[in-house]
Amino acid sequence: MPGYSTKKRGWGLGLTLTKRIVENYHNGKIFVKSSNPTEGTVFRILLPGKDYLLDAEEADLLISGKTASA
Numbered sequence: 001m002p003g004y005s006t007k008k009r010g011w012g013l014g015l016t017l018t019k020r021i022v023e024n025y026h027n028g029k030i031f032v033k034s035s036n037p038t039e040g041t042v043f044r045i046l047l048p049g050k051d052y053l054l055d056a057e058e059a060d061l062l063i064s065g066k067t068a069s070a
């Protein structure tokens with residue numbers, strides 16, 4: 001059904017825009033890593049030229065500027 005959303009606000013266009021930016025502007029790929037109705041969905045974004053992958057916790061630390069504790 002066009003325009004269907006389970007959200008109370010918005011249309012959920014964030015993923016559509018993310019996919020367009022990742023694929024068209026960065027030559028990358030976006031994949032569904034896991035999806036669970038009670039826990040949500042996890043996506044993996046691969047960008048060319050990167051020789052490493054970050055898991056979600058590592059990415060959050062990088063974004064926040066914090067370091068992982070040993």
